[in-house]
Amino acid sequence: MKKLNVIKLKHRKNTENSATVSLPLPAEVTIPMSMHMGAPCTPLVKVGDIVKVGQKIGESDAAFSVPVHSSVSGTVKAVGEYRSVMGAVSKTIVIEPDGRQEVSEEVKPPIITDKESFIRAVRESGSCGLGGAGFPTHIKMSTKSEIDTLVVNGAECEPYITADYREMIERPDDVIGGINMVKDMLGIKHTKLAIEANKPEAIRNFTELAANDDTIDIVTLPSAYPQGAEKVIIYNSTGRIVNEGTLPADVGVIVMNVSTVAFLYRYSKDGMPLVTRRLTVDGDAVGEPKNVLAPIGTHFRDVMEFCKVDIEAVKKVIAGGPMMGMSIPDIDMPVVKTSNALLAFKSYEARKATSCIRCGRCVKVCPLGLMPAEIDKAYRIKDIEDLKRLKVNLCMNCGSCTYACPANRNLAETNQLAKALLPRK
Numbered sequence: 001m002k003k004l005n006v007i008k009l010k011h012r013k014n015t016e017n018s019a020t021v022s023l024p025l026p027a028e029v030t031i032p033m034s035m036h037m038g039a040p041c042t043p044l045v046k047v048g049d050i051v052k053v054g055q056k057i058g059e060s061d062a063a064f065s066v067p068v069h070s071s072v073s074g075t076v077k078a079v080g081e082y083r084s085v086m087g088a089v090s091k092t093i094v095i096e097p098d099g100r101q102e103v104s105e106e107v108k109p110p111i112i113t114d115k116e117s118f119i120r121a122v123r124e125s126g127s128c129g130l131g132g133a134g135f136p137t138h139i140k141m142s143t144k145s146e147i148d149t150l151v152v153n154g155a156e157c158e159p160y161i162t163a164d165y166r167e168m169i170e171r172p173d174d175v176i177g178g179i180n181m182v183k184d185m186l187g188i189k190h191t192k193l194a195i196e197a198n199k200p201e202a203i204r205n206f207t208e209l210a211a212n213d214d215t216i217d218i219v220t221l222p223s224a225y226p227q228g229a230e231k232v233i234i235y236n237s238t239g240r241i242v243n244e245g246t247l248p249a250d251v252g253v254i255v256m257n258v259s260t261v262a263f264l265y266r267y268s269k270d271g272m273p274l275v276t277r278r279l280t281v282d283g284d285a286v287g288e289p290k291n292v293l294a295p296i297g298t299h300f301r302d303v304m305e306f307c308k309v310d311i312e313a314v315k316k317v318i319a320g321g322p323m324m325g326m327s328i329p330d331i332d333m334p335v336v337k338t339s340n341a342l343l344a345f346k347s348y349e350a351r352k353a354t355s356c357i358r359c360g361r362c363v364k365v366c367p368l369g370l371m372p373a374e375i376d377k378a379y380r381i382k383d384i385e386d387l388k389r390l391k392v393n394l395c396m397n398c399g400s401c402t403y404a405c406p407a408n409r410n411l412a413e414t415n416q417l418a419k420a421l422l423p424r425k
């Protein structure tokens with residue numbers, strides 16, 4: 001089997017042994033109507049309304065969307081505008097918690113009898129990919145293609161992040177329960193639970209738990225980046241290639257994040273939709289790095305204060321990992337469904353980009369065999385035809401090229417800007 005290009009990074013999994021700690025209830029939560037890929041929701045509540053935990057507060061008619069639920073009980077203080085780190089604008093609902101955390105009457109275990117009711121329940125849960133991409137889970141499951149393999153992504157290949165690892169260590173039965181539920185409901189025969197080799201305890205536990213189940217394989221992936229990228233994990237765990245213009249379903253595969261699978265299992269039992277998020281808080285400005293379970297909508301500032309971040313000394317805050325995460329301009333932005341990490345650094349210095357020296361390292365590390373230096377050149381002269389020829393649309397923004405470039409060129413970011421120039425299909 002041909003090997004895909006990968007890079008070796010320092011793991012920096014400093015919080016791998018920190019059991020998840022629940023964040024105290026914040027004074028305010030700000031819940032955006034768009035935390036997923038697809039259409040934003042419309043608020044279902046107005047200023048002054050009393051809401052409860054798990055109550056649906058945002059919905060959309062669009063199929064490619066998921067509802068939004070309240071993470072607290074309290075009073076709606078404002079309905080405003082929100083701009084995500086990616087620049088997407090949606091409405092947002094600001095709620096003042098009453099401290100009682102009363103659960104909504106809407107929260108009931110879903111009635112699941114067949115594939116259709118299962119997919120409906122998955123949508124109602126508000127689930128979107130918890131690995132960071134935010135793709136609506138029910139859309140992935142609604143494929144008409146025949147799926148024979150479920151790939152469960154437990155790679156967590158970015159440095160620092162241990163949120164999925166803690167899910168695997170703390171809630172392994174939920175992971176196995178979720179796998180069995182998805183398999184049964186969608187009629188999938190095999191599962192590959194793919195975990196990087198730097199998580200031996202998780203590999204050992206799941207090997208034991210699945211010892212008598214020949215439908216679940218535990219796949220140990222080499223510790224390398226970007227092992228968790230969708231096309232990479234499919235190839236490395238099944239040998240199948242997702243070609244340009246095709247989807248994983250076209251090769252008989254669905255990929256789900258390990259925390260998403262575990263969440264769906266819990267939802268099937270108690271009906272509590274996606275209202276909390278486990279995130280890793282780390283970086284050299286963090287006094288107490290840890291994994292935190294936060295109500296969705298908690299401001300990053302509250303999370304930082306809880307983890308003893310020296311806020312005055314912070315020079316850079318990243319939502320997500322250091323490779324694919326985004327710098328956040330404002331620490332009063334909220335934790336959203338896709339927030340798997342918050343990294344705060346005080347030693348950060350911006351690197352000055354210099355001219356390309358044509359060393360070819362960016363090409364050598366790209367898992368998809370793209371030519372980032374050429375894309376960079378085509379982007380600067382806005383040569384759309386050349387950008388198409390260079391297949392910039394395939395770039396998955398893994399950041400390996402930027403990391404490898406000795407001239408400090410921000411190639412991954414350029415690729416995203418270049419993609420935006422292409423005509424939309």
Ligand code: SF4
Nearest residue numbers: 366395396398399401
């Ligand atoms: S960011 Fe894009 S071009 Fe750069 S290595 Fe990753 S996939 Fe390749």
Ligand code: SF4
Nearest residue numbers: 356357359360362405
């Ligand atoms: S890695 Fe940087 S310097 Fe080397 S070819 Fe690519 S863009 Fe140029």
